[in-house]
Amino acid sequence: MASHWQRAWITGASMGIGREMALLLAEKKVHVALSARSKDKLNAMAQNSDRLSAFPLDVTDRAAVGATVGQIEQDVGPLDLAILNAGILEFVELDNFDASIFEQAMRVNYLGVIYALEALLPRMIERGAGHIVLIGSVSGYRGMPKAAAYGPTKAALINLAESLKLDAEPYGIKISIVNPGYVDTPMTEKNDFEMPFIISAEKAARKIISGLERDKFEIAFPVRLVRPMRMLRRLPDGLFFWIVRRFIAKMWEAPPEQK
Numbered sequence: 001m002a003s004h005w006q007r008a009w010i011t012g013a014s015m016g017i018g019r020e021m022a023l024l025l026a027e028k029k030v031h032v033a034l035s036a037r038s039k040d041k042l043n044a045m046a047q048n049s050d051r052l053s054a055f056p057l058d059v060t061d062r063a064a065v066g067a068t069v070g071q072i073e074q075d076v077g078p079l080d081l082a083i084l085n086a087g088i089l090e091f092v093e094l095d096n097f098d099a100s101i102f103e104q105a106m107r108v109n110y111l112g113v114i115y116a117l118e119a120l121l122p123r124m125i126e127r128g129a130g131h132i133v134l135i136g137s138v139s140g141y142r143g144m145p146k147a148a149a150y151g152p153t154k155a156a157l158i159n160l161a162e163s164l165k166l167d168a169e170p171y172g173i174k175i176s177i178v179n180p181g182y183v184d185t186p187m188t189e190k191n192d193f194e195m196p197f198i199i200s201a202e203k204a205a206r207k208i209i210s211g212l213e214r215d216k217f218e219i220a221f222p223v224r225l226v227r228p229m230r231m232l233r234r235l236p237d238g239l240f241f242w243i244v245r246r247f248i249a250k251m252w253e254a255p256p257e258q259k
Helices: 016-027 039-047 062-075 099-127 151-171 201-213 223-234 237-248
Strands: 007-011 031-035 052-054 081-084 130-135 173-180 218-221
Touching: 007 016, 016 031, 016 039, 016 081, 016 201, 031 039, 039 052, 062 099, 081 099, 099 130, 099 151, 099 173, 130 151, 130 201, 151 173, 173 201, 201 218, 218 223, 223 237
Parallel strands: 007 031, 007 081, 031 052, 081 130, 130 173, 173 218
Antiparallel strands: none
């Protein structure tokens, strides 16, 4: 299916899902503005395609985000699609509870999105068109062990996307939320526990772009993980915690050599 976008912006584009989405969109003849902190990686990607342009950025810098969006629209043109993909993952141990982990997760995973929205929405409202994509996670469905810093940021993005969809529709702006399960990326390489139904970043990118081309609101995968996670959202608290203790928390307890 041919893409109906001409210009896109992807944050967190230097590796993992962001990188694969950028390459896939370029194949579909979309001009993609690439943002991430790694200037060298972005430049290397841009040198291999005239449909990729590098705009290095730290998404936690509110002023820089606004300036970068302005620069992109000046150099590349009005954005049809913005995929706000930048994110970090760090697990929390209760016996080493550090508020700075939570602060950084919120700055990157949530406020980085808010800063981008602040820059994008006035432009898209003026044009009466645009598609904004938030990258959440199935971890945002319910609280999971060790994910006290990461999961709440993704839950916030899910709620944010639902709110924005209702507010954005009268302006002709589309909102989507992507909730992946485990994806094989540099971010998940440090995980020392079993990651059920893990898929490649390339496969994840194809699922995301396919869903966006069909204007889906939520794109969640893989189905074998998403279905039980959605089921957990509907369970009474007592049953939910029993299942997590009995099955999910066990993944963290086994020694690494047994995983």
